[in-house]
Amino acid sequence: MSDTPTTKSRTVMAAITFTPSGETIEVPRGTSLLDAAILCELDVPAPCAGQGRCGRCRVRVTSGEVERRSNAGMATAEILEGWAVACQTYAGAGSIEIDVPERMKEKVRPHGHAVAEPESLPITCDYMQNPAVKLFVLEIEPPSLADNTSDFDRLRRALSKQYGIDEIRAELPQLRRLGTALRHANWKVTVALEMRDWVYESYLPPRLLRVYPTAFPQASMGLAVDLGTTSVVAYLVDFTTGRVVDSASTYNKQIACGDDVISRIIYAKRKHGLERLQKLAVQSINELLDELQQRSGAEMREIHEVAIAGNTTMTHLLLGMEPRYLREEPYIPTVATAPKLIACELGLNANPVARVHVLPSVGAYVGGDITAGVISSGMYATDKLTLFIDIGTNGEMVLGNKDWLLSCACSAGPAFEGGGVRDGMRASPGAIEDVYVDDATWEPTFRTIDDAAAVGICGSGLIDLLGELFVSGLLDKSGHLDLEAPTARIRVRDGVPEYVVCRAGEGGAEKDIVLTESDISSLIRAKAAIYAGFEVLCTSVGVDLADVEQILIGGAFGQYLNVEKAIRIGLLPDQPVEKFHFLGNTSALGAFATLLCVNIRHEVIDVASKMTYLELSADNTFMDEYTSALFLPHTDLTGFPSVHAALAARATGNGNGG
């Protein structure tokens, strides 16, 4: 409160009113309209974190004096109508009225997050032998004038007498309601205890989670969360059976503060920026809790433990820890393993004393989501030489087995998520996800998500299209389109060659959907960064990619990857298809394993601490490998025998059929 600007200061002030919400705020002259909107907690999107690049934080100045430092390519007509880029427009003096257009609501949930079936969860731990949370039905001796032991000591005495549990711990939120709960229940209660809490080489006594005012067993749940940069997935787990009962997913509400981790780190530098990002992370999870509660009838207070896996930036933001040093060389996280936490410290709407396990990270760009993957894939316990990969904005990868683990992260950029590509988009309805290009007619055939009218191309579609254009001969190994090819699908616009995958009108599309040579260049750089990562990991330990016995693909994006087509462009190593395994949302699965299995809680910390982190920006071989990979599929075709064969076949086929 003390740092909110007030009229007492001698600074010239502006009084901003936001319509239609009616929020008003006084700010010093020169405050950006975006900052003012954030102070009012208005939902103004800022995917580029207020750097003036994306132009999405548009608002309309309906009256008053503002200073525009940039109009970010806005049309003059729009400027005359008052439209302004909020992050680049600054308050003048006096009264200002700003209209905030209703935000284009995201109409869909994140598409196609495979929710693991209870039966299919690959976690093996003898849950019932060593449960995290246990319920105890208790008959407590009521107090009397002759026996005035306190309520808590009375509860302890009953636990000792009936179950041989001689000591328990409790925190304030549970003690506050203890007296009333015991009396309402007439001293016959069920208590939930967190049974095993390992700390500094010894177990602490069980911890009181809840007193149910009835003497028969009640629901006892846990929540496993994958806190992704883009989407958030939660599993509701029944602790009495060890089974997933429901799951839900949503977009990460932090998207309003930047699309990727770098933008969010920049956003966190704004006044109250980190605070807002922390709240938005929690709100995203709370929204899922709400949804799960409504469907299952479970109560928030019945959620007794929470496990959350996310990348290192997401973890820092969730915990409210300064993220800026993740982005500044030499890229250092504040902590690898989060401290012991309970739900009320973060604002999670679970049982206020629910333990929150945040999966530990390895480095600034190998986070808890990857530790989760190593755990849930079983890689940490296998003899086989394994490569685990999770491709998104960053390609994170781990090479190793039960004896050693080496990890790194390659910045692929947003291309595989549809970012920085003219008609790229996230995987939502209308996204072209699957393309085939006829190598005689060069006409495309494609499929869109939900069979909706095509709107753009998502990551898997981009990889498909790139591969198809390459093997059909329309694209050379340097990424140039064949302008001589006799097809109207290839054209030049504004000096840049492009391939039209869908013309306006086709299947209801409202505009041409194209892949330009500069898009292609982005995609090639992205795949080169990832492939170079594989090579550096292998080189570092003196093995060959061919020595790798299994390649495990985790992460949300991995689920939609077509291995053959990914090999074709040189994104994945050219290895037999049998070596590749898709594991689904390994981040969520790792959180689930941590939630359920007490032994996994130790494994996950052990695994994170023994994983070596290779910082590629400190590695000279990475740039060499990257440069070599900037071709389709690679400069060195001996590493890509199947692609080599396919190209040879086409050459022959073309020769025959041309």
Added chain:
Amino acid sequence: MSDTPTTKSRTVMAAITFTPSGETIEVPRGTSLLDAAILCELDVPAPCAGQGRCGRCRVRVTSGEVERRSNAGMATAEILEGWAVACQTYAGAGSIEIDVPERMKEKVRPHGHAVAEPESLPITCDYMQNPAVKLFVLEIEPPSLADNTSDFDRLRRALSKQYGIDEIRAELPQLRRLGTALRHANWKVTVALEMRDWVYESYLPPRLLRVYPTAFPQASMGLAVDLGTTSVVAYLVDFTTGRVVDSASTYNKQIACGDDVISRIIYAKRKHGLERLQKLAVQSINELLDELQQRSGAEMREIHEVAIAGNTTMTHLLLGMEPRYLREEPYIPTVATAPKLIACELGLNANPVARVHVLPSVGAYVGGDITAGVISSGMYATDKLTLFIDIGTNGEMVLGNKDWLLSCACSAGPAFEGGGVRDGMRASPGAIEDVYVDDATWEPTFRTIDDAAAVGICGSGLIDLLGELFVSGLLDKSGHLDLEAPTARIRVRDGVPEYVVCRAGEGGAEKDIVLTESDISSLIRAKAAIYAGFEVLCTSVGVDLADVEQILIGGAFGQYLNVEKAIRIGLLPDQPVEKFHFLGNTSALGAFATLLCVNIRHEVIDVASKMTYLELSADNTFMDEYTSALFLPHTDLTGFPSVHAALAARATGNGNGG
């Protein structure tokens, strides 16, 4: 938020505006004006907790419809002016405007709290050998691309290397600023660690309290608090020297919600009542913190540990634990020993992760203040048979020595604090604190606090006056004034005899100040309850009051007690004056010892758990002893040889001089 009344409900609503603050609130018809004012966090005093007895929650209804259920003896003229008792007046429908008179500010601080001098603190513990908090100057190796260990692990590594401390713990509030602190300090810092934290039979590793961004030792402080029902006292302690550097005291802000613990327990039943009481307890301490900070230049964040002693009700309210079962038979506290806490859980403005030690209680009416007394008096460690007493609204007492401890509490009522006595008042300027009655003329001589014009009589004055009237022969042993005595000082008003100790005009007094027979009756009941407590304790263990080797008087009130005069009325046992020792504010001293000495932290829990609590309402002998004590000084004069002798001397003297 969800239980705030809204217009959506079908209940008839009232819209109340409070002037002059301008707060508005919508409440259902039938809500008391006091409850509405509390919801708006307005400062309306309610010493009787809204029971309609004290009439101090007066407000003025300036417009709108209200229902008055009682006017609590208000004059008709006042009612016509709109004055109403807020707790007995209920909102009707529609708009209502209520004027809240500015609260008569308490013009003085609690009077005369003896603040212990650093030199005089009777705590013996080898503080420097086993400090609670220690500072370490560290040079941390800056991170590099080749060594990307997290900030926290880097800090741990440096502590291990430079000081052999291999493991430390940290909580979220400290980690949130860690990255910035280390870099601003250029990796040369001073860290404060809580060194010794005993839990479940083993020590936990040191806990990170603060990272100072400079490489030389900084201030490191602690706060010891006596959280009394009426006043709050705090000592600021320098951990580097183990000395008290300053102290401050204030009224407990909860007084606005009731004068005594029973009223506050009743107040806590109101909507948001407990929440408000919790906040007011914390605000009272925060106000002292502010004052100490301003004077000492210390920063809030430098206060690394806090110890708080209070009675069981105060402890429950401070922690936000339901207090109602303390008042309902069989009088059970929620906990005896508070859970492990840090400052931010309560809202204390110290270092957010400062450990808060709340001194453990023994029973509903023998609290942490008494445990503190047993500790600070040294009683828990002595061979001597000791009686420790703390007289206030309740008389709490402990009998025993290092081998055993027996405690009880006797409800003395508020008489010794000036409550329920016509001209009784708290010990503040203008209170008659010292009286002498000439046994020939029956004229009084008195002294007031600060030599101000007499306003009323405080506890020590009441005891003096009662004793003087008794030994001067104006009062008989049953508490009746001698209406035949030839003095105008004794008169009858409204059928009740009274003694006029100060006439209007004498020394600037604005009104007659009297002691009535019904006041005398209250005082006799109060002293009888306390004396009966002594007898019951002794009887329970088969010793005689004469066997007691020392009588230690603690508590705020004890400091002003005149032992001889207290013996004269039968409040204290008739034992040689040498046996009595005044210890000052033993509650604050016990908190100080707990704060400073790690071994005392264990002793205090040990002492509380081994102290036996005798519930007097379950004890038949108490009523017998009480009845016997309802005379001046007692029915059994053999227990009061010195008083017996004085009375005999007067009889003789009167005979001679009359």
